[in-house]
Amino acid sequence: MAEKDLEAKEKMELQTTAESTRDVPSYIPAVDIYESPEALTLVADMPGVGPDNVAIDVHDNHLTLRGTVTIEGEKERVLLQEYGVGDYSREFTLGRAIDQTKIEASIKHGVLTLTLPKAEAKKPRKISVKTG
Amino acid sequence: MAVIRWYERPALPRSLDVMGQLKKEMDRLFTDFSGRTASPHRAGVFPPINVSEDSENLYVSSELPGIEPDDIDISVEGETLMLRGERKLPEAGEGVNYHRREREAGRFRRIITLPARINPDGVDAIFKNGVLKIVLPKAVEDRAKQVKVKVQ
Numbered sequence: 127m128a129e130k131d132l133e134a135k136e137k138m139e140l141q142t143t144a145e146s147t148r149d150v151p152s153y154i155p156a157v158d159i160y161e162s163p164e165a166l167t168l169v170a171d172m173p174g175v176g177p178d179n180v181a182i183d184v185h186d187n188h189l190t191l192r193g194t195v196t197i198e199g200e201k202e203r204v205l206l207q208e209y210g211v212g213d214y215s216r217e218f219t220l221g222r223a224i225d226q227t228k229i230e231a232s233i234k235h236g237v238l239t240l241t242l243p244k245a246e247a248k249k250p251r252k253i254s255v256k257t258g
Numbered sequence: 259m260a261v262i263r264w265y266e267r268p269a270l271p272r273s274l275d276v277m278g279q280l281k282k283e284m285d286r287l288f289t290d291f292s293g294r295t296a297s298p299h300r301a302g303v304f305p306p307i308n309v310s311e312d313s314e315n316l317y318v319s320s321e322l323p324g325i326e327p328d329d330i331d332i333s334v335e336g337e338t339l340m341l342r343g344e345r346k347l348p349e350a351g352e353g354v355n356y357h358r359r360e361r362e363a364g365r366f367r368r369i370i371t372l373p374a375r376i377n378p379d380g381v382d383a384i385f386k387n388g389v390l391k392i393v394l395p396k397a398v399e400d401r402a403k404q405v406k407v408k409v410q
Binding site: 130131132133134156157158159160161162163167169171172173174175176199201202203204205206207208209211233234235236237 | 302303304305306307308309310311312316317319321322323324325326345347350351353354355356357358359360361362363364365366367373385386387388389
């Protein structure tokens with residue numbers, strides 16, 4: 127894995143009919159989602175977003191991530207622009223019942239990690255079959 | 259000038275759109291530092307960068323989410339800036355089942371020829387929320403000078 131060379135991917139701009147109140151583009155963050163027996167973990171790349179600028183909303187089985195970016199350096203003259211700077215937004219439908227009281231989120235170096243513990247009742251239970 | 263990259267080209271033309279191909283080639287030749295880009299950039303080399311300037315400094319910015327500052331190596335030699343590093347992604351652990359895997363790990367190396375002479379001793383790099391910003395002070399002789407008009 128470490129031997130691989132990274133390739134640049136173009137940031138995907140969010141296509142939506144809903145108009146934003148902010149005059150900046152919105153991008154779809156790249157995510158990893160993995161599941162363990164206890165929890166669902168979501169990791170999202172949101173460079174430029176700090177801990178105070180993240181909004182996570184879970185409503186029923188609908189998860190919304192939003193990150194806002196402070197645009198800096200507006201007085202500078204742009205010489206080359208290879209990537210766009212803007213907010214992040216992405217929505218997910220959660221397939222499992224999540225214990226909403228135990229959701230944990232942290233952000234470090236522009237990477238948001240969200241741990242969504244599964245609700246007790248939904249954890250797989252092992253049922254042993256007795257011989258009669 | 260030399261920050262312009264040679265974009266990936268198919269080995270064989272994918273279509274017989276010769277004029278279209280020619281136009282693309284011409285657009286590429288005439289992309290320059292004045293910000294006039296004939297077509298939007300499609301970056302191939304990691305990491306994509308933004309370059310800007312003011313009267314005193316050049317600024318090179320790049321989004322490097324999840325990369326530890328210790329894993330970023332910046333060096334300046336003459337008018338060449340080299341940006342090198344590795345993105346390591348922590349292992350999720352045993353027994354997990356991936357539903358989506360869009361983030362990637364790997365090494366990167368990029369060499370940028372700067373559009374102005376800089377003072378290498380004053381170069382500063384700030385890493386904030388996964389965004390790297392390199393501040394390169396322009397060499398004194400390359401700074402724009404304000405000329406006052408004297409009234410006689």
